[in-house]
Amino acid sequence: MSAPRRNPVLAPNRATIPPARRSRVATEMSAWAAAGVFALQTCGECEAVQYPPRDVCRNCLSPRLRWRPADGAGALLATTRLHYPYELYFRERAPWRTGIVRLAAGVSVTAFLHPDLGEAPAPAFVTARLDRAGQAALIALPDETANFEVTPMREFTASPKGRKILVTDAASPAGIAMVKAMCAAGAATVWAGRAEPWGVVPGYEEAIAHPAVTVLPLDVTDGDSVTSLAGRIGGRTDIVVNTATYHRPGRALGAMGVESARAEMETTYFGLLRLARAFGPALAARAAEGPNHAVAFVNLFSITALVASPAKATHSAAEAAAYAFAQGMRADMRASGLRVVNVFPGPVDEGWNQLDLPPKIAPDALARATVKALETGVEDVFPDPVARQWYARWRDDPAAFARELAEAGA
Amino acid sequence: MRRLGYEGVVVAAPVSVPYARFSTRTAHAFLGELLRTILARTGLAKARIDGLCVASFSLAPDSAVALTEHFGISARWVDHLPFGGASAILALHRAARAVQAGDAEIVACIAGDTNDPDAFRRSTAAFSRFGQDAAYPYGASGTNATVALLTDHYMRTYGVEAEDLGRICVAQRANAGPYPNALLRSAMTMEDYLASRPVAEPLRLFDCVMPCAGAEGFIVTTRETAEREGLPYANLLAVMERHNAYPDDPIQMRGGWAEGRDDLYAQAGMTPAAIDFAELYDDYPVVVAMQLEDLGFCDKGEAKAFLRAHDLTTAGSFPVNTCGGQLSAGQAGAAGGFLGIVEAVRQLTDTAEGAAVPKADIGLVTGFGMINYDRGLTAGAAILAR
C-alpha cells in the first residue's frame, strides 16, 4: 500500500508543535515522561503530593520535593471540547477534548481526554505521554489499556503502524529482530539496509522474506552510500531505526594501536552523524504530511553511553559520543515535532557479548521494547533489568556510580 | 479585630473611554485619554492628582511609576495592580485606605489596554507559571477552557440548563441597548443565544466576552474634597477581597466572596436585601451565577431558581450589569474589571450613559480574576451608596 502522492501545486504542510515553554521544574516532569513514567512531586517532609509542579510544598513550604511515580487513578470531574484554540498546532487538530481529573493523591489535573472516556462524572486513569513538543502531557483514559491508535491519541505516539521505516543495519542480530518487529507492528514498508551483501547471517533470510521488506545497500561508514540512499528514500522515510554499531571488547589499556577504536567511532558515531545529516532535514520537512507523517529517529545505543564500562572502554567512548550527538539531534528536531528515541539496553545476547554474564537481553526482546517505545511515545528506553538498574543508579548519583563501576573493574 | 470602616471616602469622576475591537493606539494613549477626560469633567488641575493606581496588561515595559513621568504627574502615592478582573476592587481598596490615611488626597484609579489581533494569545501564553506549565499546553485559549470546565461541572451538579445561564446574557444585552459605548448593542433573543456556535463546550460564543481596546477609570478622594470641588460622588461603605479561597475544593464551585461576604455586609451595616442593583464581574455567565450564591442572594445551587424568578434588566426586579457588562460592552483588558465601579458610580450619581436604574441608592460591585491554572484565585466586592 502506498500513500497518495502529495499534490505539488499545494503548499507543503509545515509542522507545528504545541507550546513548548515550561518552568524548569515542569521540565523534570517531562524527563520522567520521556522514560515512560507519570511522576508527581511529593513533599519529603509532609508527603503532600503537588500539582502543578512547584518549588516549595503547598502545605509545609518545604523545598524538599521529590519526583515519584504517581498513581493515575482518579475521578473525571468535568469535560469540555475546545473548538477554537489559539495555538496553530491545536487549531489544526481541533476540536480537542480536555477535562479535570481529581487524582486519589488529592490534586486536580487538567488533561487531554481519550475518545473512549465519556462525560463526567466517571472514573479515569491519568497517564503522562510526551506531546509533539517533547513535553509531558497528561492524558485521561478510561483504563490503563486504552488504545492510542486513534485520533488524536496517535499524536502522543510514534507508532510504526502504516509507516515506512529504514533499519540501517538489518544484518546484525538486533537489526534482524528490528526488521521482524517493525513488520509485526504493521509497518507499511521496511527498508533493510545491508552493508556487505555476502556471508550468511542466521535469521536474516527469513526476516527479509516478509512482503513489506526491501533490501537496500547502506554502509554508514561510507558518506556516498548514505547520501545515495537518502536521495532514493529520504523523501519517503517516516522512521529511521539506526541499528548500525560496531563494537569489540577492549579495555582502555588493553591493546596496541587505535584501529579497532577508530572503527567503532566510524560506525557508531560518524555513522549516526552521516545518517542524521542525510535523513534529518527530509524527515523534518515531512513531519506533518498526512496521518503517517515522518515521526522519529531511533538510536540503538547501549547503557554504556550513559556511564562507561571499564571492560568496554573504547566501545563506551563511541556510545557516549553518539549519545552526546543525539542530544543535539533532539534539540534540532524538536521544532518539527520529531522524536529522537534513544534505546539503552544492557548487554545484548549476541556474539560480541559472549563473555558478559547473564542477564542479557535477547535481540527480539530489544526490538519489541523499541516498538513499544514508539507506540507509547517514550523517548528514553531502558529495556532490560541491567539497563534499568544502571539507569536508576546513574540518575541517583552519576559521579558515584562511575567510581563504583571503575572499582568493580567490569 | 473589627475592621476600620470607610467613613468619608468617596468615589467620583467615573469615565469610560470608548472601546474599539482592535486598535493601533497603545495602552499609554488610552490611559492618557482617560486621565485627560477625568480632569476635563472634574475641572481639576493635573497637579491635584497626588495618587495614581494603574491596571493594564499591555503597558509593558512600563509601570505606574513610568506613567507618572509620561503624564507629568508628581504623585506621592502609586500602585500597579496586574491582577486582571480583580484589579478594580483592589485599586478601590488600596486607594480608599491611602485617602483615609491622608497619604494622598485625590487618587486616580485608571485601567486601560490596547488590543491587536494576536495580543490575547501572547498574554495568555505567559499569564502565569502554573498556567504555562499545566493549562496552556492543553489548548487553553485565554480563560475559556478553564471556565468551560467549571461551567460543565456547575451545570451538571445543580441541574442547570443552558437557558438558565442564557438569561444572564440576554438580559445584559438588553441593558447594553441604550448604552452607546457597548460594542454589542443589537437585540439578542434566547434563540439567538442558544444558536450561537460552541466555543469551548458547554460555552457558546455569547457566553464569552469580546476582547477589545479601551479604558475605564475613576477617582477616590474624601467627601470633603469632592464637595469642595463640586464633584458628584458615591460613598464607599464596604470592601472585601479574598485570594486563593478554598484551595482544597477539587474544582471551583465558589469564589472568595463566600468567605468574605459576612464581613462585607457587616461593614456596610446591611443585608443582601438592601442592594438595589449589582455590577457583577461577568467574564462568563457561570461566574455571575456563582456570585449570586456566594454573595448571599440565594443559597448554593439556587442561582438557577433565582434567575428564573428575577428580571436582570435595568428596570427589572434585580438589575445586574446595567450597561450590558463586559458580555455586551466588550472586555477592554484590565479596564473590563473597572467597568462595574464606573457604571455603579454613574448610577449612584444620576449620570448613567445608558438606562438609569429606577431606584439606585445602594449598589454592589464585584471583581474576579487571576485564573492561574484551574480556577479564579481572586474575588473582591464593594458596596457603594448615594
Ligand SMILES: [Zn+2]
Ligand atoms: Zn510539605
